[in-house]
Amino acid sequence: MAASLNWFRKIVFSYLFTGVALLGYAQTGLIKGIVTTSDNMPAASVSIQLKEIKKATLSDKDGAFQLKQLPEGEYTLIASYVGLRNLVKPVSVKAGETVELNFSFPQNNAELQEVVVSYGKGMNEKVVTAGKVAIRPMDLPQSIAVINKDILERQQVLQLSDVLQNVTGIYLMGTTGGYQEEIAGRGYAFTSNNTFKNGARYNNGAMPEMSGVEKVEFLKGGNAILFGNVAAGGVLNIVTKKPKFTPGGEISFRTGSYDFYKPSIDFYGALDRKETVAYRINSTYQKSGSFRDYVNGERFYINPSLFFNVNAKTTLLVEGDYLKDNRTADFGVGAINYTIADVPRSRFLGVPWGYNSAEQKNLSATLTRQLKKDWQIRGMVSYQNYAAELFGAARPANIKPGGTWIRGLQKSKTAEAYLLSQVDLTGKFKTGKIGHTVLVGADADQYQTKANTYITNQYNANGADEAIRKLNIYDTVNIYDPASFGKRNDIPLLDIDRITTSPILRFGLYVQDLVCLSNKFKLLAGVRYSYQNNRKATVDSMAKGSTGSIAAYTNDAFSPRVGLVYQPSKKVSLFTSYTNSFTVNTGRDIYGAALPPSIIDQVELGAKTDLFNSLLSVNITLYQIVNNNLAQTALTLADGSANIDNSIRELAGEVTSKGVELDIATKPVYGFTFMAGYSFNDTRYTGGNGRNFTTGDRLRYNPAHTANASVFYVFPGQSVLKNFNTGFNAYYVGDRLAGRNPSTANPNYKLITLPDYTLFDFSVGYEGIKHFSLRLKLTNILNKLSYNVHDDNSVNPIAPRQFAATVMYKF
Template sequence: MKNSIKSFYLVILFLVTGSAVSFAQTGSIKGKVTDKSGEPIQFVNISIKETKLGAISNEDGEFLIKNINAGQVTLVMQFVGLKTLESKVNVKAGAVSETNFSLEEGSNELSEVTVMGVQSANEKVVTIGKIAIKPMDLPQAVATIDRTVLERQQVLRLSDALMNANGVYIMGNTGGYQEEIAGRGFAFGSSNTFKNGARYFNGTLPEMSSIEKVEIMKGSTAILFGNVAAGGILNLVTKKPKFESGGSVSMRLGSYDFYKPIVDLYGSILGSKNVAYRINGTYEKGNSFRENVNSERVYVNPSLLFKLSDKTEIILEGDYMKDRRTADFGIGAINYVITDLPREKFIGVKWSYFDIKQQSANVTINHQINNNWKISGTGAYRAYQSELFATTRPTTIAANGNLVRSIQRSEVDEKYFMGQVDLTGQFKTGKIEHNVLIGTDVDSYNTKTTSFTSAVYDTINVFNAEIIDKRSDRPNLATNTITTAPVNRVGVYAQDLISFSDKFKFLAGLRYSYQETKSSVLTVKTNATAESSAYDDALSPRLGLVYQPNKRMAFFSSYSNSFTLNTGVDIYGTALKPSLIDQIELGMKNELFNGLVSANVTVYQIKNSNLAQTALFDKDGKANSNANIKELAGEVTSQGVEVDLKSKPFLGFSLMAGYSYNETKYTKSNIYIVGSLLRYNPNHTANSSIYYTFSGTKLKGLNLGLTAMYFGERVAGRSTRLTVANDAFKLITVNAYTQIDASIGYNFKKYSVRGKVSNILNEMSYNIHDDNSVNPIAPRMFSLTVAYKW
């Protein structure tokens, strides 16, 4: 083992030193572009006249161009509506030349030309990918929903943002206090949901007011992260500190007495050029379209940026949220038919609640070793506590509407730690270029779950015009079990994007993961403890080929293998082995009309050929009725196609659209009907949004938008079991629906007003978990946001 580690570091040392020698004669240029008032300008095209090298300024007006041959070069700055500026810059070998520019207004009208400075969908690098690879060079489908979209659409919940993504969707919202995400037929658990690159507990609604962008990587990401579901991953990127002083205050008002003030402040600390801060905060309170359902939330997100040098920076980020809302398990079903109740009807007890507290802290260190090599380290800590005290899910509604309500209570206390180090670099072997990622990560969960005994509370009839609680007290429930479940993971991975030429690129990578999973269940009444443990490791390979006949088109294919852990034991009492999943993906990416429109098509197949299912027989050949005894006897196959369209702003218009088809079904099973669909996943989803911004007229500052989402028919309920004679389980068909939202906004100097109408058509459908958490979607609702920015 020691020799392997030594060899690993020798390889890194060789690559770094080799690269330093190969590129000793090159340097870099960094700078900032502002307007005449000193405000930073985003999306400015900065190019070097003598070469094809260039960059685009970020939201802080900053840019960086690497690998420039030493000597004098000519920088060209271009942006619509501003005068083009040229400037001579001396580049020194192995050094970073710094220069800043101020652009003046020109005569071009924004509404008359294409804004080519904005990055297209195929140019935006996703930070969750750990290495800077443009989507056009990546044999994988990715998507970014940026701040402009989030602000225009007044995104309140993550589900609002996902209206702009196809193939990734909300599959349920059990209890009304979470949004269960899925992609390509597979659920995204907390292992697939990230915030600033660290796993985020998704059993609650994330706060979106602090989010800069939402990143989605579809398909396999097993090489980058251990133990992730097959459908993909989602990363929430928060707003970062800035050195220039500024901020905003806003107030959002909405239907059902909703209000939400938001504060966002940033700037340097005491005028320092090395330390900057940012702090976001909000308070939220409101009722629901559901009777007797309400919520209240407090959220704070502070961060600090330390620029130790031109090459080294440290970002510290904190996160605190306290959220309390009514636990609402919906309207239930009667004999696997959705109960015919008004959308607003609440059948739980009025005092039901779900309380959560979540705190997190992240530290990220980035060090630019030289022009071509960078090392990054991330450490994260998260604490999560929740308490659920409410009626149980309505599973036994009688045909006449009678429901015996029982009470449940549970508490969760989870601590999570993560550490990660990545080395990325570029070098050449002859004419072949390499873009390398080498890294290691560790993470650890320690989850303590306390469950209480349940008790019958009362009996109601859900069809009564007004449900009158016969009781209003909160009963004392005895502690039943205390479960402690520590999980420890470690991984080592390496990946290389090899560019044989401008047209052919090959991606190869391999990850080794090791995981320890333990469980200790204390039954309080008997003081008996049951313990179990499992130790698993796996290799996850990734291979991909990209062919680019020209700079505006790319074809790709990829293969990857991942694993998912299983609970339970085999017929001999041994912990069940992980299930291995194979994924194949083919696609085409295009930049049409000279880069104005990104148009991508992806087809894929995901197959779990050793799915864990309840064993039919025990080790003695007798029929098995213990659901914890399992065998790798099933198979699930997901197949689909996705189409994405996204334009740059053109003549004031911008467009996003997409379509996905997915079929996820049992292709082998000893329990369920072969060919039956997995629950909660629609075959068809589609999305589109169009925005128009007025400029150069009396209506300058006004913008209009429409967003539409089609969510296809899917099934919930319970799959019919082949192993049970006259099985009463049935599937519930959930209707398709189309949701259309409209928005209008007006900007005047530092003020803005935005209005939104969601679900204009007042469409009716449901998010369903099993047959007992049947939650109606929200009706037509209104919101208004007034903001002041400086």
């Protein structure tokens, strides 16, 4: 791995050296300026374009704009805003020079806000960067969702689960330990294989920091052709804020219920007068208590980035990302005989000194080269290091009917190093009258994971009873009697039991073509070849003084994708698609052998529509996903004994997921913006293995119904409340199942039915003072109680009613 890391460093530094060396050869000019109203207020979302070369941009919230990499020449610059007369100015651009050009519309700020429709992109106009090639959503035979910065900001999004309240069919499966959000879609978990940051796989063992996020993209359904070895429900891509040449930034402070404090900064601008290098730095510190007794958290995050205009055709983006997160390990209120314990929502059953500590480091470099018109090559290298340590009370299990619980301990330590490189060639061409949008690419990545397990019974080693010495016993408490807690608060020293080192190599080749057969018919077809080598893993048994191994094994497969789009008009798109993919199953089965991969078939059918001059978008999608061999954590081993190692898994047999998703969204109309969605999903074992999973049983943790609705309103300029805006959100999650599936092997197991719930949030914002804004938010207004549950031993209540306030200064 050290050799790979050195190679990665050489690549990054060569990119940087090349970028710096070529900066002086830039033969382009730059136009920048500020658009204002007659009362000297900034005019946002104004379209700025050059007539001769059809290059355009939008002014930001401060009215600032810039057009970069312009060849020397004479141009006509047009500033336009929906409902207003265009402003036109001639401009002369010279190589290596910056032209400052400011505009002022004759309308004042109040009049500008009276425009019926503000300039912006609708739901079916937002292209996803995770798609690797720019395909209009109306041309894509797939359901997607993009949650932009304006939504993240006005909803004061704190964690990724807040974003899900705006996305149909993507939901929270669990919050195991209070340190991880387990996300799923269409019945399938979004593991670290399905989670990306800026297009590179991202370990989701720790909750991502949202303060530096520009947008979150969701590509639902099958995406194996683009990434390989991804689960069937979809992928999510977190896009961080990028450098800007226009200087600016913001300073904010957020506070809220349960001693929550979060200062943040965001600075950006050019590093040189010729504006060939731009920077951006996002950073935040968070300290918080919790509605759960004795539970608290602390985190630090920083996200520096640099953007180089190497020359007229080449750019280089270098991004860093660092997160340190420490919080109390909290596995919830427990269950007794598969019934959630009737204890206060705030009651903490763990040990006060218990913790989960995670540290995450990322570095990536992306070089983009424009080859000629409509052709581009893009290369990326990314390195990630993730380390986490968990130590505390074991999960609340086997609690007696009277509330007595014999507490044990759990401790684990994980270190993961991940190296990725990929290159994509995209372009457009025609064969006769048939148009093609082509993607050809390759990627390779390397993982190395080191996992430590610890001896949890060694603090009983000196006991008189041999049977007791073998048990994981820390102390005994009663969950109904808080006075029984605190009997023992010392922190035992646990020795390492074994260290497992698992290296994995992956490689993929893929090609995809969007074929424009006519104005109405488009065909998307492609195939990926994936190869994965799980190399020989070593198992060092420290307690026994021996070394073992897990044999290496290899999987490879072709993953095809085909989709047909029919567009009877420019505002209506009907599509159908088929994908086939495979997912490599890590770990060992109950007999100690490697697990074969899961083969997944998915069919999707849908319609995307833009109505009323694109003011309203309505999309509907139907799907069916068949996984021929879903791998799940084994409940017992082959001999019937308990599985205490999460790496022991078994194939549950065929699982089928089918459902429908409905999405509705508007552009801003008379100050109103509306979003809504509904999804139905039914995921069941359709070919259970007959041992622990029975055909017809519903898959756990997945709600059958989810729904969301939000409305945001900006008060008009002539109103008494002209500087205010307000928002209201509703989010519904249907009933789910947890516990354990009863089966012939385990007839005494039971399922836990989790109640449905609806969350209502309300927010209000004020932006009347120059550069300052204030936002207030009230969540879970009705104080609804429900739970996220993993099996029957991590029963975590959802958060009660909470208040948050954010003050921000922008410059």
